[in-house]
Amino acid sequence: MPEDRKKDDGENGRMCIVTRESGDPDGLIRFVAGPDGTVVPDLKRQLPGRGCWVKAERALVDKAVAKKAFARALKAEVKASADLGAEVDRLLVGQLAGMMNLARKAGQFVTGGMNVDKAVRTGAAIAVFHAADAAADGVRKIDQARRARMFAADEETEIPSFRFVSAAEMEGLLGQNAFIHACVLAGQAGEGVVKRAIMLEKYRGTDSVRAHGDARRPKQ
Secondary structure, eight states, X not given: OOHHHHHHTOTTOSBBTTTOOBOOGGGEEEEEEOTTSBEEEXXXXXXXXXXXXXXXXXXXXXXXXXXXXXXXXXXXXXXXXXXXXXXXXXXXXXXXXXXXXXHHHTTOXXXXXXXXXXXXXXXXXXXXXXXXXXXXXXXXHXXXXXXXXXXXXXXXXXXXXXXXXXXXXXXXXXXXXXXXXXXXXXXXXXXXXXXXXXXXXXXXXOOHHHHTTOOBOOOO
């Protein structure tokens, strides 16, 4: 974060206004006061003016709204919408979709059940994505591929698997690039997809990886 941004955000810099814990900016969400006096999420951490930070968890954003913590932190008469937590979720999903499109253009995004299965089994895939309403059989087959790769490569865990939005929501986000099953490959864009997926998972307080078939190699 630029030094002038740190000054704008007050003495405490990157400190969560709910937990009072400092942290890395990748684990926090910055908020600023908008021109109309509403609280605005600043996911890219680029908006001007005084900002405040909340740990990237939906429950904490909701708590900050309920306790009117934003007005105190921003030292302004601001109003936080009751659905601010949901708005942040939508923005995080949008960021993830945008990075998926970049990964696709970079040749680091693979779609289609058979293609994903192959990429997982050959070790090319670094993470798997499914539509939230994907058929159980298709998910199970790719979970089997993840598990087989883990044992073949003698690794401790499977590559992560995520399920965030339905096929219909996916179409709204990605248009003709929507998918039911997909995976990302190693590279800057592919790793950017995984980074944003992990942040969204933590924000929602879910564990998509273990909730959808993660296995660990038995201890010897």
